Amino acid sequence: MIQVAQILFILSVLVILHELGHYIAAKIFKVRVEKFYLFMDAGFSLLKKKIGDTEWGIGWLPLGGYVKLSGMIDESMDTDQMNTEPQPWEFRSKPAWQRLIIMLGGITVNIILAWLIFTIMYSTVGQKFIATEKIQENGLAFGDVGHKAGFENGDKIVSVDGKFQPSFNRMTLDILLGDKVEVERDGKIIDVILTDEMKGEIISKEGKEFLGPRYTNSVVDSVVPKSEAEKAGLLMGDKIKSLNGTNFVYYDQFKDGVSKHKNDSIALVVLRGEKTVELKAKVDKEGKLGFFNKPLDKLDFEVNNQLTFGQAVPAAVKESWSLLVYNVKQFKLILRPKTEAYKHVQSPIGIARRLPDTWNWEFIWNFTALFSIGLAFMNLLPIPGLDGGHALFTIVEMITGKKLSDKAAGYVQTAGMIILLTLMALTFGKDIYQLVADKLF
CATH class of the missing domain: 2.30.42.10 (PDZ domain)
Known part of the structure; x- marks a missing residue:
């Protein structure tokens, strides 16, 4: 139950602030907001109250949330409003640059949120990570798949694609997303090249456990x-x-x-x-x-950089940007069929099962920041139905001077929603099946 409570809290914070980004931008440009919902209200809502022109509510289906803008075809698929003449308070009557800002408002808030959380965390509890140099003092130990890939016990990771990773927390991810791993073995530098098939084996069979510290006893x-x-x-x-x-x-x-x-x-x-x-x-x-x-206590290898507020601000910006780049690289990995990484995409159910079973505010806020960047990236994807899809068509309009017709926009939005709902059904179905299987077997 604590894991469920944690994921609901994290999702609520992210969804409310993401939609608030759209809401604030819409209000700045005097666009009427008809609805502001946490979670989806398919068929009915748990709570709702109309204040001014906006109905504020909580839906029963915890799959995100939305704001419904007058004069826009969105998740509600309300096309009737498009049959009347555009009104000054409607989204469709605004200049393209204003509509673009409104569409990117949620993504902007997600990035700012991550930056603020990291800034506060770094300047209070510190910037914590497992130091690569410390954890591989005696070299590293690898699982069966690691040996098959060309690593040997005692190897020290020198670099991945020419870059040294000081945080061991991200070493496995760097290796999976990289092309060439340099290791020090018996005083010599050796290159290990991983194929997509081998990366797939690491992901499916061992994951983060494919490498670790070398136990001295x-x-x-x-x-x-x-x-x-x-x-x-x-x-x-x-x-x-x-x-x-x-x-x-x-x-x-x-x-x-x-x-x-x-x-x-x-x-x-x-x-x-x-x-x-x-x-x-x-x-x-x-x-x-x-x-x-007996496992080693990873706290023995932890580094805690205590940063001042002035130092934390640029460090938080760097971390937020780094996470965004990781999301891009992971998405590219998912699109490479031979890695079969697409099989391991998780829904909130799968993510919740990875959360600790004790309430830890430090972990929760760090995870919220990480998830916030992930949400920003996902919404940047140029898929109809997501913010990135709307933004793409608006940018094309700004370049060509031609606007997508309301009828075509409706078709595109419908196609996008079908794609998104299908992907959600597949990921939720997989995670629910795994949950049931783990309980039964």
Whole structure:
């Protein structure tokens, strides 16, 4: 329930402020706003009250929101109003440059909101991130897909497309969005080139877990019930010192050693408190024992840059711009079929499941800023039915001097809404199916 409450809060803030951007711009140019709704009121609304010319309300369907402007074909698909002569207070009677500003009002507010949130966060709690230099002091450890892609345990990421990423939080994303990864291996610089197919494997099989810090030891965090580890007598807190008489420095070395003894027995020496214990264990057919290694505390690698307000302002602008660029690159990745990234596009249901199950204001505001940039980018797309689609036709009108007819605008808007509703149905359906499947299986 806390995850649901968080996503509803975030969506409410973003939708209200986005639509407020349209509302304020419309009022500046004296366009009548007939409705201002949080969420969609398909069929009925939960709350509504008319103040002046505007009906303010809350819809029952949490799929965004809208403002209905007089003299404009929008989400309401109200075309009857277009059969009368244009009135001075209508959207269609305004000059193209004014209509363009009104259309871009929501996007502008989303970008400003992200900038303000980052500015406040950086100047109060600080600019926090996991430092790449710290987390890869001993090199990095990779999953099976990472090894298949050409990485090796112990590699250090030097750059992606010639740029060093100081924040490890974004390292995986940089690699997926980049073309050439430079790694330091045994004192040499080596290039790793990822194909679209390999990126698809990383996205579908391991995601962010495809690389991580290299553990300097193996400490049992938990044991899988009825596993070979449990049968062997491994306990939480045990430190594994050797495998078949061979000592190892890193956990990935132990893991690789175990995988070579599928369906075979191995001898372990563990340190349990101050006592040394010898155990016999059998490796399962997948090359595993059945325990989870104690994770490193990522806070040990966290950097917190305390910025003054004057320093936070440009840093927030830079971060907002950086996120916008990431959105563009991710969209390009989605459009490359071989990566199959399109299969992992998430609806608010999928996003909510990724949120923490405790209420954390610092996380919520940072996520709101990130989501706000994502919403701005999505609305910039030149798709009929989105702000970007309206803006595109207005820009074409400004260049050519020819305005799209009301009839054609109606057809375009209908096509756009069909596309958007289809995409929403697919993403929501996928996430609902996954939610149900996780509960049942």
